[in-house]
Amino acid sequence: MTVDDQANPSAEHPRPAYVSSADLTSSFDAFYKDARERLLLQTFALTGDLAVARSAVREAFVVAWHHWRKVERLPEPESAVRPDAWRKALRRASTRPWHRKKDLDEETRRTLDALGALPVVQRKALLLTQLAAVTMDEMAHEIGLPTEAAERELQHGAAHFATALEIPTSAIPLALNALADATRSVTWPRVTIIRRAGAARRRTHTVIGAAAAVVALVAGGAVATDSTGVRPTLDREDVPAAGGPPPAGPAITTLPDTALVPVDALRQAVRGRGWQLGTTTDNSTGNGLVLPCQPARYADPQGTAAWVRTFRDGAQPKAPRDVVQVAEASSNEQRALRTYRHARRWFATCPSPDEDATQVPRVQLVSTSDLPGVGDQSTLFVLRSRPEATTYVVGVARSGLFTTVTSLATSMPAARANRAGVARLLATAVTRICALPDAGGCADPNPVPVPRTPLPAGEVPGMLSEIDLPPITPDPGPWVGTPAAKLTEDRIDAGAIGCDTVHLSGTFRNKAIQGNEFRTFVFSGADLPPQVGLTQTVGALPAGAAGGFVARFREQMTACPDLDATTGTEVVELLSTGKGPQALSAWHLSTALPGDRTVEYDVAVLRQGTAVSVLVYVAAPKAPMANDDFVALAQRALERLGRTAPYDPS
Template identity: 50%
Template sequence: MRNPDEFDAFYKDARDRLLLQTYALTGDLPASRAAVRDSFVVAWHHWRKISRQEDPETWARPHAWAHAQRRHTARLWHREKKLDPEARATLDALGKLSTPQRKALLLTHLTTVPLSDMAREVGLPRTEVERELQTATAQFAVHRDVPSTSIRPLFEALRDHVASVTWPRATIIRRAGAARRRTHTGVGAVVTVAALVLTGALVTDAAGVHPTLDRERLTTSAPKGPDATSSPEAEPEVLPASTMLEDADLRRTAPGRDWQVRRTTKNVGKKRVEVPCTRERYADPQGLAALVRTFRAAPAKGAPRRTALQATEASRTEAAARRTFATTRAWFAGCSDERVQLLATREVPGVGDDAVQLVLRSWQAPVTTMVVGLARTGVFTTTTVESLASTTVPDSRLSAAVLGAAVDRLCPTSGAGACADDKPRVRDRAPFPADEYPAGLGLVDLPPITGVDKPWVATPPQQARTNVAATSCDGTAFTGRAYGAPISHASTRSYLILKAGLPDEFGLTETQGSLPVKAAKAFVAGVRTKLAACPDKELGTDVRRTTELTSADRQLTVWHLTTELSDNKKLTVAMAIMRVGTGVAQLGFVPAPGAPMSDAAFEALARRALERLERQASPSR
């Protein structure tokens, strides 16, 4: 049986001491207050065990210190403008010490911890802690210009500064601790059920598993079978070999390596070359001719392997060529090869009649970055692919020059259209649709997960009756009405990695809907307000905002939330809310231990989702 009176007395007696210690450790008063408060919430959760200890403060202090340091990692060292000069000088001196030195000094002067316990709390052997304490004492005394015997009184200015902090009533702390246990149980049950539902959906869609991509051989995702009887080989002179790039073109437009032509083929039979991301042998099965030429840069010591290829198709009419261009562009924009990610999409004005550039990266070993150039001139569609076995991206302007040279090779041929400018330019643009759901993320948008070599898979979009992307802080729904208007075109889609040994809760979810502009703005503002208030309402939850964008027609905010579920378990969620015009969307990601997504990768993914949201349907009337 828990004794609330004992806990209340402990809370009132220890909170100010712990606050002083955590503040001296981090220089961040808001983070310190929240950390101490949350540590008492956890303490009530485990009070039956903690109360048996001779001094419960020896349990609470390491938790409060660790929580404060986690909350403080993204903040500058003490930013308070109205801080007493003495207190500021003390914090400045503490900030010049290493973390182990600071801990040893604070444990010595602000607690009664014996040296053996100090070593355990600092996390170092006793002899090392003694050395760190001696160094900390000497350096702190020098920085504060006082004798080493006069250090303890310097903390009084900090004690006075934190004395004005207000605390929640003990009953509130105990209620939060009780709710924490219920939340822990509830979250586990909900995540398990949701994962089972999603897994079931994926099993029924098993026919959609994508083929593999071997970068050493550039295998295709096209189905294997007999050659079509109406091969473009029938009229080879429509597309002579002289219309293809030569090694001199690559040496001129992509200098620094000695390029050599490896082979040229009409892409039939045993001489067939497999082009990455293509789903069929030809984008125009009724075309007149096709050629593929491959290149390799001479090996250079310490330089990554570099290759290139050009694939050209001749269609019967310009209308057919436009369809060929669109088909080829769709293949690369929604590349279905496993573990290939779209990094950038660019326009290339002044090259042929139509031209685009896409940057893709295959995360299969060896990691390979590809710059794909695609152009149409009259009845001809040509594709250039430069591949570098590295995470380095080849120069986009040089790649555009290679594409321009390919178009100029075709230009004198009967049926060709516009040629290329002398110095082609590139400019970024929104990505083309990745699949049949143009307003949402495609598999090609998703970054790799550290330590996982399996591909992402996606469920088909479903009506957004529930919103797994929401967090406990916001509880956002995409059903019914919001801010006086009905939500229309609401759908949700989840992305998982199967057969990778990941826990059920791992995954990414995107939920979208449409609202009139005024209601859509209020929708985003409402989520922002709830997240700002969450740390005070959801005790034990840390909310860190990393990105915020607001303009006339666009809004985006990215958060990272951490909820302490138990002493050794916490739930981490990355979440983004966004709007483009009348379209609103929420993106949520739950990582797994050893399988994270970096803050930068999630932010880039949220920005990609914002770009794709431009294609969200307008609200129903």
Template identity: 45%
Template sequence: MSRTSPRTDLDFEAFYKHARGRLLLQTYALTGDLPASRSAVKDAFSHAWHHWRKVSRLEDPEAWVRPHAWSHAQRLHTTRIWHRDKSLDPERRATLEALAKLPVSQRRVLLLNELSATSLPDMAREVGLPLAETERQLQAGTAAFSVERDVPSTAIRGLLEDLRTQTEDTSWPRGSIVRRAGDRRRRSHTLIGVAAAVVAVIASGAVATDAGGAQPDIDRVDRSADDSAPAAQVEVEPLPESAMLDADQVDAHLPGRGWQVVSTDGNTEGDGLVMPCQQERFADPHGAAALVRTFESQAGGTTMHAVQSTELSRTTTGAQRAYDASLEWFAGCADGRAHLVATYDVDNVGDAATVMVLRTWLGDTRTVVAGVTRSGRMTTTTVMTSPSTDPVPATAPGGLLAAAVNTLCGEDGGGACATDVEMHTRAPVPVGVAPGMLAEVDLPPVTGVDEPWIGTEPRQAMTNTAATQCDRTDFTGDAVSHALTRTYLVPEADGLPDSFGVTETVGTLEASRARAFVAGVRDRVDKCAERDLGTEVTRLGRARSGEAEMDVWRMTTELSDDQSVVYLMGTVRRGTSVAQVCFIPAPGATMGNDAFVALVRRAGERLGAMPPPA
């Protein structure tokens, strides 16, 4: 198939039928969770249809779909549910047990080797490891599985293929339903926007990358597409419309735009995803009432939209969970090419209130401002999106949240009214499996690359992938605890060298040792040019504030008369926690010095979620 001839919907149908069983077997072997695997594979194909113009040109579209299916399956999977399956054959149970005992990296490379036609170099790129490390992980995983199952390595493929017995009777939605889910996703990305309020200091900030996270669940689309099935997943009553903001209130905080109410409903139709970054229909699936209102403005030749979503929980504990869930939607935004720019606490508005500012590239650059507040048993979210060239007053997001709370405070369960609004910058909301590390949403864009960043699974830092030849920093000493390392790649981009990417390694030490640790890195890097005349070191940034410190450098090492390698590297300490971040650019694919300094600073902010030294 030519790279220059995009395939049609019929080609997608054939691809879907040909590859879905194979991907289901792989995800089931990876997780041992058949329902999660089935959902993940369907969502991955929906995602592929969303990007079919690009995916269809690839020589191996399945290699694009597989990482999405695997990652989503692991996010959905939480327990070894085969333990509860009394009908599972003992031999297959033993195979799943043996796979579960492997580290995730070993399990992934073993399954790629045995259940796909992936070459070792492509395998290394897909799992985000150096080629030599990938080969080592494959050898270790093969040996460990063979010992656990007491079989020779030549028998592994047969044992894995035997798991197909558990997956072959799976029922699949029609390809048209999968494509409809992808079309819904595309519409939600291009039509659901919100009117934007953006703080002046971020008007020229870094722009967006993709978190590559969970996509809309096709199961929800199947049900909403079936006229005989209920559209909503939970039974909730609509709130009174008087509990919502009106157009005049929106215009008071985003003035001069002539705002109008477009719709007001209980969000029981379609897939329920009415806001950017939203992951579920309701933040409180057991809530008592909910209402969504959308607004539109067409002033100055620019169409903007705004959304307010309000939920009434049955208990204050339920409202707290709804608030936390809503924060996670935006703090770890899974929409395409989203970059978290700033986070703010909002004082004197409800029991708790937070504003987050993100930049997205969904065709045009947009700034998304999401405000979430909890007051009593009410959780309300306002989301505003605008072209990044059209900022609005910095007080708008906090003021709009206060207006929403003051509209709700007279309702049953609405809590106290807001008073004087104050906004303060704060560290980002912890997200992900390793909240003390960078998340995909933290990474800025790279010039010349439009595809999303994808992070590998955090793993024990036996090797520090963020170290450079100048510092050779080691996180394996007895004094270092909770040492993890992670690599961030752009696997969907063509033409990038294997060396391209961002790496981060973190760890914790006793306070004095943490200070000595980063001082040692600083000393070695500052003296590197003296030791190695072929290396040029330029300091990009340095900051000290209480028990926090940061140093950032650019290093260029000449390999020959006509070849050199460039590193951007930074270290940051926050109390007893330290992080090292390294970025290796490629010709035509780099990030600005200021953007990298901001990334290292964000790594320091994330360190607040690290556990104390062991």
């Protein structure tokens, strides 16, 4: 599941014991429409046989409707449908079927060749993590290996696949998602046909099962009555009286405060003898906001228990450190999964004004990492506060019905933040919790953070959000973004710079630029010239034209000083990498104006497959952006750009 992938437990109501047929039908119809394309792409990538993949996915949906009352209650119904589709497809697929297909392009054939060369286990591991976006533990469970062994298979598979295609491992998601061009033409049966087939399957299984049960009971002599015709019961069996007390409700999950991290364990994980225990409370007093970006008291408002424990290291008064641990217990695994995702979303979005107009984040998301081997699921974030110059390293993990967060606040620069220490601290927290009856996975005591793309943020996941933007010194106030809007010919001045460059509007090489949008970020309430701010434009082109756009933009930036010699424009290249499906170039420009004035620009062009973007930051003497910060911002934009819809040639 892809982040987005975050459900808000505060917006959920406890699920009733009985779900109406109409609700089941509605939820299945929505699931069929939402999941079929993803499952087809994954199954096609697994087998290389589009006809077999379509048939297998269709039949898996039929089986899902047969069992929908159970499947619908799963946190991720796709996790039940996908293995069934894959089993069916692997049984039917022939060897290298794509070599007999005349309508596949060369790039698709190369990708399928590289996948087909992998052992099935490595292929599954690669597709689960890159196309299904499951966690390491979920991937390991689905391929039937211990987590450590599954991670090794994934690493080997990714290395061989990238080598075969001559691409960096960071470009693997792009290569796999490009297979969607081959699946886009598939037509699907109406959902009513799927449901009818599932209902017929259910009736058939019911008749066969009932007949088999009767035969077994009669043959075994289990059908017996006494002389009055009433079936006897065992003497010890209690027969409940009508109108008796209702059955007991679900057991309350127990989360004692002894399961929290003690100060001695903190000193070992994060290092330092100055750590002192602060308070331990149930977080029921005050505003309850004890973590950066935390918008609500609890991640699970209907949870069964919650604790907050604080620590402080005052050994260096000029550079104090603070640690907070939050732990919550949920009533069932589905709610625990939602609680984990809800807590994770706090730090992934912080939240953005797109989600809450009253919130203007003053925190930048520096990095996101997975923590393989820590609990059932875990993620590590590095954030930095713009006004206070504080760095936060935050770990979020789930083990069974329990979710825990560990947060370190320090004045250390983000680049030197103690990721490893907080990873060890989170592992310690999970290890203590996993001894409880309702817990799940435990933890490797020395987990290694694995960088990953950031989780979706904002209304346009393929564009930058406020949480991505770096601090400016001196602080001019919070960044605030305008809504994304279509870039039309009368708005091509948006993000204009002192050099003549191509823009993402209209056509390029006689190809219409699709999905072209722009968004501008400015400083709220700052006393700055109106042109100061950051503008991002995005659009999609066919792969060849997208590469041509980047190449043309680079040529124009290189030629800019010569063409603009009268005004004295200076261009300094900050970074240039990639000439294939993934590319990025960034420059710093200085243009001399009359009256001894100078305008400073930072410019970047980037490409992720068929998606292209241009970034422009117009600076001011009171609002400069450091070169390293702009390069990091362009790299973040490249990561976000991967979520842009691919070019549609139809």
